[in-house]
Amino acid sequence: MPRPIHATIHTAALRHNLERARRAAPDARVWAVVKANAYGHGIERAFEGLRAADGFALLDLAEAERVRALGWRGPILLLEGVFEPRDLELCSRLGLWHAVHCDAQIDWLAAHKTQVPHRVFLKMNSGMNRLGFTPERYRAAWARLNALPQVDEISFMTHFSDADGQRGIAHQVHAFHRATQDLPGERSISNSAAILRHGGEADVRLDWVRAGIVLYGGAPDHPERTAADWELQPTMTLASRLIGVQQLQAGDTVGYGSRFTAEGPLTLGVVACGYADGYPRHCPTGTPVLVEGVRTRTVGRVSMDMLAVDLTPLPQAGIGAEVTLWGRAGSGAVLPIDEVAQAGGTIGYELMCALAPRVPVTALA
Numbered sequence: 001m002p003r004p005i006h007a008t009i010h011t012a013a014l015r016h017n018l019e020r021a022r023r024a025a026p027d028a029r030v031w032a033v034v035k036a037n038a039y040g041h042g043i044e045r046a047f048e049g050l051r052a053a054d055g056f057a058l059l060d061l062a063e064a065e066r067v068r069a070l071g072w073r074g075p076i077l078l079l080e081g082v083f084e085p086r087d088l089e090l091c092s093r094l095g096l097w098h099a100v101h102c103d104a105q106i107d108w109l110a111a112h113k114t115q116v117p118h119r120v121f122l123k124m125n126s127g128m129n130r131l132g133f134t135p136e137r138y139r140a141a142w143a144r145l146n147a148l149p150q151v152d153e154i155s156f157m158t159h160f161s162d163a164d165g166q167r168g169i170a171h172q173v174h175a176f177h178r179a180t181q182d183l184p185g186e187r188s189i190s191n192s193a194a195i196l197r198h199g200g201e202a203d204v205r206l207d208w209v210r211a212g213i214v215l216y217g218g219a220p221d222h223p224e225r226t227a228a229d230w231e232l233q234p235t236m237t238l239a240s241r242l243i244g245v246q247q248l249q250a251g252d253t254v255g256y257g258s259r260f261t262a263e264g265p266l267t268l269g270v271v272a273c274g275y276a277d278g279y280p281r282h283c284p285t286g287t288p289v290l291v292e293g294v295r296t297r298t299v300g301r302v303s304m305d306m307l308a309v310d311l312t313p314l315p316q317a318g319i320g321a322e323v324t325l326w327g328r329a330g331s332g333a334v335l336p337i338d339e340v341a342q343a344g345g346t347i348g349y350e351l352m353c354a355l356a357p358r359v360p361v362t363a364l365a
């Protein structure tokens with residue numbers, strides 16, 4: 001028998017979350033962002049649940065090829081554009097739309113030989129200071145692109161640094177609109193946080209929204225709002241089983257570094273899941289976990305292949321008992337990935353993306 005750890009991708013939940021994103025940004029077309037192998041879900045496994053999207057957005061050319069190989073004939077957008085001139089050949093061949101964020105990418109396009117002009121998304125750096133032309137340099141970049149025979153339609157995009165938080169998006173929305181106001185073309189500025197929090201505003205949702213974490217059931221602004229608050233369903237369950245039980249007495253310690261000391265008698269379950277499966281080692285004692293659908297806590301340090309849980313609420317649980325590290329238990333009980341991430345000092349995005357290759361994954365209808 002293989003080690004009992006297993007991940008499940010919930011196709012119906014992906015479909016539900018996509019619909020939820022659509023409802024939040026009425027009339028906008030939706031890019032399903034499937035970068036990083038569909039946030040760790042697997043592009044091929046996630047595709048069925050996301051095929052009602054208007055397009056797929058990603059970074060990696062090999063991932064774009066995988067989406068085309070699934071039979072997708074609609075739009076595919078390379079969010080970072082191309083990385084070297086010859087990538088443009090693949091864009092021509094597969095009909096990929098691509099971001100243009102720097103002068104070098106315009107130079108490459110100008111030198112590119114193609115029969116089919118490319119659809120491009122000109123990226124503005126409106127304050128994130130990662131990729132894109134500043135508002136001052138944006139029009140000059142547009143004029144250069146617009147003069148190229150290799151370029152078909154030009155669309156406009158920018159990315160928010162604070163759509164989930166205190167600083168908000170108003171300054172970036174303003175900069176974007178001011179710099180693009182009389183330029184003809186479609187526009188895309190919203191990520192998941194902006195879709196959920198501002199999708200009702202026409203000057204924010206615009207023509208295309210870029211839905212990432214919302215599709216995978218994570219709350220982009222956790223813990224201010226939870227996935228349940230946003231009516232999102234978990235799309236990934238990481239589950240395993242108890243492979244050992246220990247009876248501790250007062251003074252006994254647990255795991256590497258003896259980071260936990262029992263204050264009295266305690267029944268401990270040992271779970272076949274560790275950091276080599278993608279469970280964060282940073283999660284301290286007290287991180288929430290479900291055993292047979294009942295909420296309890298982890299105890300001691302997470303090791304490579306195992307972690308320990310407190311069985312106080314489930315004295316009957318023995319070897320083979322179901323453990324849900326995140327996602328949905330057999331009983332239907334849900335442990336939001338965001339809560340586990342928060343305990344480990346990170347965000348749900350990172351946990352999904354870090355699901356380890358050694359964990360077998362199946363997609364459920």
Ligand SMILES: *Cc1c(COP(=O)(O)O)cnc(C)c1O
Binds near residue numbers: 035079190210
């Ligand atoms: C990853 C990404 C998104 C999606 O972000 P979420 O917060 O997951 O919705 C949108 N736009 C760009 C440019 C991205 O890189």
